[in-house]
Amino acid sequence: MTSYPRIAIIGAGPGGLTLARILHRAGMPATVFEREEHALARPQGGTLDLHAESGQLALRRAGLYEEFLAIARYEDQGSRLYDKNAKLLFADDDAAESDRPEVDRTALRNILLASLPEELVRWNHGLLEVRPRDDGTYDLVFETEIVGPFDLVVGADGSWSKVRPLVSSYRPQYSGITFIEFGIDDIDASHPDLAALVGRGKIGIEADGRGMIVQRNGNSHVRGYAIFRVPTDWAEKTFDFASPAKARVRLAAEFEGWAPEIIGLIDASNDHIVSRPIHALPVGHHWQNRLGITLLGDAAHVMSPFGGEGVNAAMLDAAELARQLLENADWKDAVKAYEADMFERVIEPAAQAAEAVATELSHLGAELSLQHYKAHLEARLQSSAA
Ligand SMILES: Cc1cc2nc3c(=O)[nH]c(=O)nc-3n(C[C@H](O)[C@H](O)[C@H](O)COP(=O)(O)OP(=O)(O)OC[C@H]3O[C@@H](n4cnc5c(N)ncnc54)[C@H](O)[C@@H]3O)c2cc1C
Known part of the structure; x- marks a missing residue:
């Protein structure tokens, strides 16, 4: 009989749920703990564009590509730049052929949740602390109970992760x-x-x-x-x-x-x-592997949203961690391999997001924005020609 590590995933965001889904589909058990009271406790926020090579790839591996197509808004990929007098400076209204369709966060969460058994997500479980045991396993401390032990705790709990302090002293700035x-x-x-x-x-x-x-x-x-x-x-x-x-x-x-x-x-x-x-978090944020603890998504590398990469990076992390756990004979090696790849993978998008936020509202104003919009259009045309 296969013996799996006991896995806890903290956070039912896009990253945590993608991981839970891919593992569940392959028969590897994991439990998700989420602080929100239930799936509809809070509007999940705005629209996200899912990229073919990351967010969409993760949904393919999750077996949810058809469900994704049903919620994807290919028609909403246009962009325009106006000046403050509402004069149009730039328009790319004809972008429906692009491969970065928009999805609403709530719709994305819904397709992921619908693909999981209800009992797999434990709502109303806001993690306070991860408590190490002497034998190398971990207990999870919640307001009303302590749950454990777990062999592997995955922090998918966003920017203010309660798992991150076990591996890194950095906090988002x-x-x-x-x-x-x-x-x-x-x-x-x-x-x-x-x-x-x-x-x-x-x-x-x-x-x-x-x-x-x-x-x-x-x-x-x-x-x-x-x-x-x-x-x-x-x-x-x-x-x-x-x-x-x-x-x-x-x-x-x-x-x-x-x-x-x-x-x-x-x-x-x-x-x-x-x-x-x-x-x-700083570009290049990383940590020394610690047995039984890892992070994904914003918990590992929250970046400014200007690059539009955050959710895509979170879902690709989830897909890659799942792949390593499923392919590797030793789950400890799997986590190490996932972390080594992930640290490298996010440097470029994090650096781009850092540059974008640093130059936002510069004295160059709309001129710089216009350059960005034009560069974006150029890249889009090149990728559709390729
Ligand atoms: C204003 C804004 C606009 C954005 N726009 C875009 C965009 O257009 N495109 C894009 O790609 N990205 C965008 N992002 C970034 C994107 O939202 C994140 O990168 C993405 O949501 C990260 O997913 P995640 O699963 O890692 O974390 P999250 O989505 O943050 O999910 C974390 C989950 O963990 C839960 N949680 C937190 N703490 C605990 C705890 N202690 N115990 C239990 N559960 C906990 C939370 O309730 C949540 O459900 C934007 C961000 C912001 C702030």
């Missing part, structure tokens, strides 16, 4: 950039003029040392990020998030002098207005 997130529901029916401004994909606007990215999600929803280079506590001091009406007015005031239709995007926002300070 504030990048200097804060997003204020807002959203417009049912935009096609409620605000067709704003829907036309956004088009099928995302728009960017940058001027006066501030910016905005607004992106079409599924179900006629649009999500926006107002972008500022400010101290960490600026948003909490500036906005009364408990009163969305006040937060909306205050946010619109930040864009005084911009075209009414751009400010209209904020005016049309629903009451979900929140601050998202952007943090990242």
Whole structure:
């Protein structure tokens, strides 16, 4: 009889669930512990583009490619750049042939969850601490119980991982950039003029040392990020998030002098207005292998979202860790091999994301953004010609 390591996965995000699914499909047991009370406890956030060589590859290995195609929005890959007067500087409206379709996070989580037995994910289990035992195994300490022992604990618990301190003393650092997130529901029916401004994909606007990215999600929803280079506590001091009406007015005031239709995007926002300070671990973050502990996704290498690589990197980590565990006779060697590859693999996307956040809102303003948009189009055309 095969003897498998007892595996605990902390976090039911895209990384943790992809790992759980691939292992489950191959018959290797693992339990996921998630702090949220249930699958619908919180909206999972905006839209993500899944890349062929990483996010999509992971879903293929998970046997969920058909399910992915059913939620993929190929039609929403366009991009536009406007100036603050709503004059169009750049448009790539014809991108439906690209291979980086958008999926909504909630839809992605749903297809992963639907592919797993219910009892495999233990909701309402916010990890407080991983406690080593003398025999090299680990107990998981939750508010109401201690669960264990486990041979292998995988931290897939995001930026503020409670598993990471067992292998690394690094914590994500504030990048200097804060997003204020807002959203417009049912935009096609409620605000067709704003829907036309956004088009099928995302728009960017940058001027006066501030910016905005607004992106079409599924179900006629649009999500926006107002972008500022400010101290960490600026948003909490500036906005009364408990009163969305006040937060909306205050946010619109930040864009005084911009075209009414751009400010209209904020005016049309629903009451979900929140601050998202952007943090990242250092490029090249790594650790000495420690028996029975590893990390994947944001827990291992959170990066700024400007490169659009975070979820793709998390899912590829999961697919690669699963592959190593399934192919390798010794799970300890599997984890070492996974870590060695992963440390190398994420250096380039992490460096690009670090450069992107460092140059965001530079004095070159829209000129630099225009270069990025053009370079992106060029790369897209080259890859579809190849
Ligand atoms: C504003 C913003 C926009 C972004 N846009 C993009 C984008 O367009 N494209 C892209 O690729 N990436 C984007 N990202 C990055 C992307 O969200 C992450 O890289 C991705 O979600 C990482 O997946 P993960 O599974 O590693 O972690 P997460 O998605 O963070 O999932 C971690 C899970 O662990 C759970 N958890 C946390 N702590 C505990 C605990 N103590 N105990 C138990 N469970 C716990 C959480 O509830 C969560 O379910 C964006 C990020 C931000 C902030």
